[in-house]
Amino acid sequence: MIVNCRRFTELLTDASEGKVASWEESHFAEHARLCGACRKYARDFDKVVHLLRDLPKEPAPEGLKSALLERFKSRR
Numbered sequence: 001m002i003v004n005c006r007r008f009t010e011l012l013t014d015a016s017e018g019k020v021a022s023w024e025e026s027h028f029a030e031h032a033r034l035c036g037a038c039r040k041y042a043r044d045f046d047k048v049v050h051l052l053r054d055l056p057k058e059p060a061p062e063g064l065k066s067a068l069l070e071r072f073k074s075r076r
């Protein structure tokens with residue numbers, strides 16, 4: 001299965017929830033290696049995820065991740 005940019009953003013979200021299979025992870029890593037836009041996106045996404053983890057008392061802002069995904073998609 002080919003990981004395109006759209007799939008990459010989905011995997012990124014799933015990965016933050018620990019839902020990515022190991023075979024998917026290798027495709028995911030390969031796409032990040034080849035695609036600068038997704039590499040940058042992953043970096044930004046990572047910051048947000050870590051930020052959220054540092055705020056355990058906050059309710060999980062479900063809308064935030066999808067908002068990020070929308071912003072990413074709208075750039076294409």
Ligand SMILES: [Zn+2]
Pocket residue numbers: 004005008031035036037038
């Ligand atoms: Zn990409």
